[in-house]
Amino acid sequence: MNTDATGPAFFDVVLNQRAHRYLSPDAVADSLIEQILTAATHAPSGENAQPWIFVVVRDPVVRGEVGRLVAESWTSGSSDRTAEMVPPWMHREVDHWAREGLATAPVHVVVCVDERLCHEGLWGSSIFPAVQNLLLAASALGLGSLMSTYPVAFTPQLRTMLSLPDHVHPLAVVPLGFPAKALGPPRRIPMQDKTFRERYGEAW
Amino acid sequence: MNTDATGPAFFDVVLNQRAHRYLSPDAVADSLIEQILTAATHAPSGENAQPWIFVVVRDPVVRGEVGRLVAESWTSGSSDRTAEMVPPWMHREVDHWAREGLATAPVHVVVCVDERLCHEGLWGSSIFPAVQNLLLAASALGLGSLMSTYPVAFTPQLRTMLSLPDHVHPLAVVPLGFPAKALGPPRRIPMQDKTFRERYGEAW
Numbered sequence: 001m002n003t004d005a006t007g008p009a010f011f012d013v014v015l016n017q018r019a020h021r022y023l024s025p026d027a028v029a030d031s032l033i034e035q036i037l038t039a040a041t042h043a044p045s046g047e048n049a050q051p052w053i054f055v056v057v058r059d060p061v062v063r064g065e066v067g068r069l070v071a072e073s074w075t076s077g078s079s080d081r082t083a084e085m086v087p088p089w090m091h092r093e094v095d096h097w098a099r100e101g102l103a104t105a106p107v108h109v110v111v112c113v114d115e116r117l118c119h120e121g122l123w124g125s126s127i128f129p130a131v132q133n134l135l136l137a138a139s140a141l142g143l144g145s146l147m148s149t150y151p152v153a154f155t156p157q158l159r160t161m162l163s164l165p166d167h168v169h170p171l172a173v174v175p176l177g178f179p180a181k182a183l184g185p186p187r188r189i190p191m192q193d194k195t196f197r198e199r200y201g202e203a204w
Numbered sequence: 205m206n207t208d209a210t211g212p213a214f215f216d217v218v219l220n221q222r223a224h225r226y227l228s229p230d231a232v233a234d235s236l237i238e239q240i241l242t243a244a245t246h247a248p249s250g251e252n253a254q255p256w257i258f259v260v261v262r263d264p265v266v267r268g269e270v271g272r273l274v275a276e277s278w279t280s281g282s283s284d285r286t287a288e289m290v291p292p293w294m295h296r297e298v299d300h301w302a303r304e305g306l307a308t309a310p311v312h313v314v315v316c317v318d319e320r321l322c323h324e325g326l327w328g329s330s331i332f333p334a335v336q337n338l339l340l341a342a343s344a345l346g347l348g349s350l351m352s353t354y355p356v357a358f359t360p361q362l363r364t365m366l367s368l369p370d371h372v373h374p375l376a377v378v379p380l381g382f383p384a385k386a387l388g389p390p391r392r393i394p395m396q397d398k399t400f401r402e403r404y405g406e407a408w
Contacts, residue, residue, distance in 0.1 A: 041395050042392055044336075055400045056400070059402050125332050125376065128332035129351065132337065190245070194258060197259075
């Protein structure tokens with residue numbers, strides 16, 4: 001066992017994870033980011049290749065530009081399309097996030113894959129478990145975050161701003177900060193309604 | 205907060221997750237599977253669409269056939285290719301897993317996506333966080349498992365054996381069982397060697 005471990009109870013963290021779209025601009029210390037990214041690097045990956053790369057962005061110019069790109073895309077079409085697919089309360093939250101919440105977050109963790117270490121068919125199964133560890137660890141430490149792949153639509157701009165070489169591809173941009181809004185437990189469909197026994201169609 | 209939560213400390217679970225390739229054939233109770241899949245369903249997903257579907261397979265005929273397909277593929281080429289890419293100790297472990305470990309696992313959880321609930325571009329970021337929760341929860345409860353996308357190569361056969369409709373696509377097959385071999389902590393490259401500050405190339 002790794003012996004320097006601690007924190008709240010595992011299921012308390014996992015069953016209460018939420019997407020935090022309202023974050024305080026207060027700074028997040030390096031020591032917290034190090035605990036969070038250590039958790040991320042303990043995720044599984046294909047052939048244990050550990051193909052993840054994290055770029056921790058605090059520069060307000062870069063965060064502002066990422067926020068501006070997302071806000072522009074959101075207000076010029078995505079907002080209307082999303083409104084058709086999610087309940088109004090969620091649309092209001094995403095609207096806040098896209099217009100200002102993302103840029104306000106004091107840290108953006110840009111999670112990338114190194115294509116030299118991982119076949120493209122395994123990018124998802126080798127990177128998103130690490131992102132999930134990142135989100136859970138943030139939650140365990142009292143920080144807010146959310147899974148966001150939206151900014152990946154702006155990969156050419158990210159590549160320029162972050163000096164990403166051609167073999168490094170951003171797959172998620174995770175905003176991190178202290179929550180500015182308390183959230184209740186997540187709303188989920190019970191596992192019994194998502195699970196079949198032996199074959200599709202046979203109720204659990 | 206969800207209040208029925210418990211379990212070991214969060215970071216103890218996350219920092220000690222391992223891929224278990226040696227599993228006991230002993231049965232795993234429904235109650236454990238329910239806790240594990242409840243954790244899985246608390247992962248984030250695009251627009252909170254919760255596009256996951258779990259098929260819990262205990263039928264030895266189906267598990268045996270999945271194992272046979274993987275073993276055949278492994279011994280007719282994949283083994284040699286993998287030997288070039290991973291250290292000998294890992295190749296021995298994967299070899300055991302592919303030849304008999306997978307079929308021996310008393311439960312296979314086939315994790316699928318419902319394409320009606322999720323654009324294909326979001327499958328990875330909407331399903332693999334749930335798989336990671338599944339793996340972590342199994343570990344928290346003393347079970348062994350591993351992330352496995354290998355059997356997805358046999359989607360046509362899985363579709364037939366599990367009666368999967370056309371809109372449901374398997375993305376991972378996770379074997380679950382009690383560990384038959386004690387494992388030490390995972391081997392990982394430190395986060396400092398995977399993290400850059402502000403832009404690629406600037407050391408953390």
